[in-house]
Amino acid sequence: MTSTIDLNMVNAYIPGRADVGPETAATIARRDALLGPAYRLMYERPLHIVKGEGAWLIDSDGRRFLDIYNNVTSLGHCHPRVVEAITRQVATLATNTRYLHETILELAERLLATVPGTDLAHMMLTCTGSEANDLAYRMAKVRTGGTGIIVTETAYHGFTDAVSQFSPSLGVTVDLGAHVRLVPAPRAYHADGADLGERFTRDVEAAIADLKRHGIKPAMLIVDSIFTSDGILPDPRCFLKGAVEAIRKAGGLFVGDEVQPGFGRTGEHMWGFQRHGVVPDIVTMGKPMGNGQPIAGLLVTHDAVAQFGRDSRYFNTFAGNTVSCAAAVAVLDTIEQEGLIAHSARIGTHLREGIAALAERHEAIGDVRGVGMFVGVEIVSDRARRTPDRELTSRVVNLLRDKGVLISACAMGHNVLKIRPPMVLDAGQADMVIAALDESFAEAAAGN
Amino acid sequence: MTSTIDLNMVNAYIPGRADVGPETAATIARRDALLGPAYRLMYERPLHIVKGEGAWLIDSDGRRFLDIYNNVTSLGHCHPRVVEAITRQVATLATNTRYLHETILELAERLLATVPGTDLAHMMLTCTGSEANDLAYRMAKVRTGGTGIIVTETAYHGFTDAVSQFSPSLGVTVDLGAHVRLVPAPRAYHADGADLGERFTRDVEAAIADLKRHGIKPAMLIVDSIFTSDGILPDPRCFLKGAVEAIRKAGGLFVGDEVQPGFGRTGEHMWGFQRHGVVPDIVTMGKPMGNGQPIAGLLVTHDAVAQFGRDSRYFNTFAGNTVSCAAAVAVLDTIEQEGLIAHSARIGTHLREGIAALAERHEAIGDVRGVGMFVGVEIVSDRARRTPDRELTSRVVNLLRDKGVLISACAMGHNVLKIRPPMVLDAGQADMVIAALDESFAEAAAGN
Missing domain, CATH: 3.90.1150.10 (Aspartate Aminotransferase, domain 1)
Structure with missing residues (x-):
C-alpha cells in the first residue's frame, strides 16, 4: 500500500498516527487502492461525512x-435557495456559453455591480479557482509580453501545471517555475512595528529587479488578499498599495485572488482587495461562488483581455453552464437578502x-x-x-x-x-x- | 464594440454576416459588453436556448x-435519472474529497471495471477535460523526466496554459509550446491506400527524433482516439499500435484523451482506444461524464502516478464533490440499463x-x-x-x-x-x- 504521509500538508491524515478503528481503516485502504497515492485526507482520524445542514456536517x-x-x-450546507435554484435549472436546461442565455448575463451584471467606478469591465467563467488563476496568467502574458510572476512565500493559487508553479504552499517537492519569485508575506505579528506596506513594496520591487536581472519580463503580481495560506493576514489596511504601484510601473498586472476572501466573507465588502484601497486588473474568484456547485471565474479590465480576446477564443464546456450560473445568482441573492x-x-x-x-x-x-x-x-x-x-x-x-x-x-x-x-x-x-x-x-x- | 470575428474557429458567429433581428442583436451586444472579446457564439444566427428535453433544444x-x-x-438533455441524482444529492451533501465518502469510491470501482485486465489502477477526478489533460501532463513530466509532447496537427485538448500549448486547433494566434511537435492526423480518405498505421508510426518516430535533436526528452503522445477536431478518423482499427510502441520506447507515456469519444459514444466499447487494441498509461475523460454536471477525470496506472503522488498532493475543491459523483454514477447506470x-x-x-x-x-x-x-x-x-x-x-x-x-x-x-x-x-x-x-x-x- 502506498503511503499517504505528507508532511508538506497542514492537517493531513498520517497513517498509523492514531487508531481510526477497523471500519474507517478498511474504507481508507479501499480509497487508497481506488484513488491512488496523490489524494490526501484531513485529521488524524478522517471523517466519513454523509450529510450537511447549515453549519453542520453529519458523519456515518x-x-x-x-x-x-x-x-x-x-x-451553510445545502442552503435551500441554492438547492432550489439547482433543482429547478437542472430539470430545465444544462448547457453551454456557445448559445445565448439570460442567466449568465444576469450573473455578469450582478458581479460587475460589486465593483462600481472601476475599470473592471467583463466577467469570464471557469469551473475552478485554479482555472481562473490559470486564465488570468494566460491573459497577463499576452497583455504584458512577460512571463514573470511574484507571489508570497506560502501562497496557494491552484493545481494546474502553470499555477502549481506559483503555489509554493504545495511544498518543496513541487517545483516552482524559473520565472517565479517569492516575497515574504506581510506578517504584522512578526514585524516588530515596522511599516508593513513599505516593507512589502520594497520586497516586490526587489523581486521585480531580480526577474529583470534574469531577463524575465514581469507579467503579474498575484495575491490572495487575505493571505490565507500565509497565515491569514488582514492588517494593516492598504498595505498592498505600494506593491501594486510597483508591479504596474514594471509593466505587469496586479491580480487579486479572491477565491478565498471573496463573496463577503471579510464582513466589510464583497471582495478582500477592497479593504486595501486597490483595484486589481484581474479579480479571480471561486469556492463559495455556487455554494458547492462548481463555478469560478474572474472580472477583468477591457485593457487586460483585449489582445487575448482577439488572439484566442475562450471556451470552457462546463463553465457558465446554466445550472452553475443559476446557483451563483442564488448565492448573490442570499448574501444580499440575508444581510x-x-x-x-x-x-x-x-x-x-x-x-x-x-x-x-x-x-x-x-x-x-x-x-x-x-x-x-x-x-x-x-x-x-x-x-x-x-x-x-x-x-x-x-x-x-x-x-x-x-x-x-x-x-x-x-x-x-x-x-x-x-x-x-x-x-x-x-x-x-x-x-x-x-x-x-x-x-x-x-x-x- | 469589440469584434468577435474568429476565422480560426469553425462555425463561429461572425457579426454582420447574417441578419439576426433586433432582439438577438441587442442580446449579443449586451453579452459582448459583459463577457468581453474572448467569448464566441455559434452559427450565423446565434441561438437563444431556454430549455432542453431529450434530443431537443428549445429556443426563446x-x-x-x-x-x-x-x-x-x-x-439527452435533462435525463430524469441524472436530474433525480443531482436533486437528491444537492439537498443532502455537497462537499469534497478530504472526507471519506462512498459515492466517489463507487464511481472509481465502476470506471475501473470498464478496463479489466489492464494496468489502469486508479481514478482521479477533475472538473473539466482540460484539467484532466493538464494533470496528465503534470504526471507524465514527473514520471518521465521529460517535457516533450506529440499531438496531431489539428488536435484540441483544452484551454489551460499548459494544454493550450498543445491544442493546435485553437489557431495560429495561440502559440504552441517549444516542446510540442505536431504530426499529421491519420486521414484514411486522403491516404491513397497507404498503410495509415505505418505512416502514423513513422511520423511519431520522426517527431520523437526531432524533440531529442532539440534536447527535449519526450513526456507523452496524447491523442483523442476518434480524432474529433482532426476530422473524425476512426479507421482502420488498430492504427495507433505502432505509435504507442514508439512513444513508450522513447520513455514517454501514451495518453488517451477520451473526453470526446468516451462513455460509449463509439457504439462498440466504453472507450475509443479500445477500438485500436492499445491501453493508455493515462485515460482522460470528461464531457458526457455527468451529462452536464461539471465532472471530468482520468484513469491512470500505478506506475504513472506513483512518484507524482509522493511529491504532490492532489486536491481540486470541486472535483469529486458528492453531487458530481452522484451524477456520474447515474450516467453509468443509464448507459448500462438503457443499453x-x-x-x-x-x-x-x-x-x-x-x-x-x-x-x-x-x-x-x-x-x-x-x-x-x-x-x-x-x-x-x-x-x-x-x-x-x-x-x-x-x-x-x-x-x-x-x-x-x-x-x-x-x-x-x-x-x-x-x-x-x-x-x-x-x-x-x-x-x-x-x-x-x-x-x-x-x-x-x-x-x-
Whole structure:
C-alpha cells in the first residue's frame, strides 16, 4: 500500500498516527487502492461525512460536527435557495456559453455591480479557482509580453501545471517555475512595528529587479488578499498599495485572488482587495461562488483581455453552464437578502473577541487576528520569541475535531489555526467554538 | 464594440454576416459588453436556448431544434435519472474529497471495471477535460523526466496554459509550446491506400527524433482516439499500435484523451482506444461524464502516478464533490440499463448509411465515416482531388440550423460536418437528420 504521509500538508491524515478503528481503516485502504497515492485526507482520524445542514456536517454514525472550515459552503450546507435554484435549472436546461442565455448575463451584471467606478469591465467563467488563476496568467502574458510572476512565500493559487508553479504552499517537492519569485508575506505579528506596506513594496520591487536581472519580463503580481495560506493576514489596511504601484510601473498586472476572501466573507465588502484601497486588473474568484456547485471565474479590465480576446477564443464546456450560473445568482441573492456581509462582521467580531479573551489563560495563543468570518490564531511555544508550535497546533485541531468542531491550520510554520465559519454562523455556534477551543488548549497544555 | 470575428474557429458567429433581428442583436451586444472579446457564439444566427428535453433544444420563441451536436448531454438533455441524482444529492451533501465518502469510491470501482485486465489502477477526478489533460501532463513530466509532447496537427485538448500549448486547433494566434511537435492526423480518405498505421508510426518516430535533436526528452503522445477536431478518423482499427510502441520506447507515456469519444459514444466499447487494441498509461475523460454536471477525470496506472503522488498532493475543491459523483454514477447506470452502447451502434449505423446514400445525389459529399454516434461528413469541391470546401460546409451547417437541426464542423480544412447525436437518438430522429441534410445539400448546391 502506498503511503499517504505528507508532511508538506497542514492537517493531513498520517497513517498509523492514531487508531481510526477497523471500519474507517478498511474504507481508507479501499480509497487508497481506488484513488491512488496523490489524494490526501484531513485529521488524524478522517471523517466519513454523509450529510450537511447549515453549519453542520453529519458523519456515518450520525454524529454532528460544527463545520467552521469549509469556505465553499459559505451560506451553510445545502442552503435551500441554492438547492432550489439547482433543482429547478437542472430539470430545465444544462448547457453551454456557445448559445445565448439570460442567466449568465444576469450573473455578469450582478458581479460587475460589486465593483462600481472601476475599470473592471467583463466577467469570464471557469469551473475552478485554479482555472481562473490559470486564465488570468494566460491573459497577463499576452497583455504584458512577460512571463514573470511574484507571489508570497506560502501562497496557494491552484493545481494546474502553470499555477502549481506559483503555489509554493504545495511544498518543496513541487517545483516552482524559473520565472517565479517569492516575497515574504506581510506578517504584522512578526514585524516588530515596522511599516508593513513599505516593507512589502520594497520586497516586490526587489523581486521585480531580480526577474529583470534574469531577463524575465514581469507579467503579474498575484495575491490572495487575505493571505490565507500565509497565515491569514488582514492588517494593516492598504498595505498592498505600494506593491501594486510597483508591479504596474514594471509593466505587469496586479491580480487579486479572491477565491478565498471573496463573496463577503471579510464582513466589510464583497471582495478582500477592497479593504486595501486597490483595484486589481484581474479579480479571480471561486469556492463559495455556487455554494458547492462548481463555478469560478474572474472580472477583468477591457485593457487586460483585449489582445487575448482577439488572439484566442475562450471556451470552457462546463463553465457558465446554466445550472452553475443559476446557483451563483442564488448565492448573490442570499448574501444580499440575508444581510450576510453585516452578519459576518458581527458574528466574526464576536468570535474573534471570544478567542482573543482565551489568550489570557492560554499562553500558547500568540496572536488572534482576522476580519469577518476569517480568523487566524497563531500558536507559539514562546510568546516573547513568537516561536511557531506546529505540534501543538496539530494537537488543537485534532482535539477540536474530537469535540465536534472542524477547523484546520495554515502558515509557513503550520502553526496558525485557520477558522472559516460559514457566513450564516450564529452567536450560539460561535460560543460553542470558543468553548471548544478553551477546552482544547487546556487539554493540549495538560498533555492530553 | 469589440469584434468577435474568429476565422480560426469553425462555425463561429461572425457579426454582420447574417441578419439576426433586433432582439438577438441587442442580446449579443449586451453579452459582448459583459463577457468581453474572448467569448464566441455559434452559427450565423446565434441561438437563444431556454430549455432542453431529450434530443431537443428549445429556443426563446418556443422553436424546437434537434440537437445532434452537444456531446455533453449524451443521455439527452435533462435525463430524469441524472436530474433525480443531482436533486437528491444537492439537498443532502455537497462537499469534497478530504472526507471519506462512498459515492466517489463507487464511481472509481465502476470506471475501473470498464478496463479489466489492464494496468489502469486508479481514478482521479477533475472538473473539466482540460484539467484532466493538464494533470496528465503534470504526471507524465514527473514520471518521465521529460517535457516533450506529440499531438496531431489539428488536435484540441483544452484551454489551460499548459494544454493550450498543445491544442493546435485553437489557431495560429495561440502559440504552441517549444516542446510540442505536431504530426499529421491519420486521414484514411486522403491516404491513397497507404498503410495509415505505418505512416502514423513513422511520423511519431520522426517527431520523437526531432524533440531529442532539440534536447527535449519526450513526456507523452496524447491523442483523442476518434480524432474529433482532426476530422473524425476512426479507421482502420488498430492504427495507433505502432505509435504507442514508439512513444513508450522513447520513455514517454501514451495518453488517451477520451473526453470526446468516451462513455460509449463509439457504439462498440466504453472507450475509443479500445477500438485500436492499445491501453493508455493515462485515460482522460470528461464531457458526457455527468451529462452536464461539471465532472471530468482520468484513469491512470500505478506506475504513472506513483512518484507524482509522493511529491504532490492532489486536491481540486470541486472535483469529486458528492453531487458530481452522484451524477456520474447515474450516467453509468443509464448507459448500462438503457443499453445505450448497443443503441448507439444501431442508430449510428442507420444514420451513417443514410447519409452515405445521400452521396449518390450530392457530389459535394466526399466521404462519410464514423463509428457509433460519431459521424463525420467530408465536404469537397472536387471529388477526384478531394479539395476541402469550407464555404459549402459552413453553408450546410447554417442551413441545417435554420431547418431545426444543430450540428457543427471540424478538421483542418473546416470542411467536415461534425455530427454527434445524443446516444438516445431514435431512428425517426435519425431520419429527420438525413432528410434535413438532403435538403440542405440540395439548397446549398442551388446557391441558396
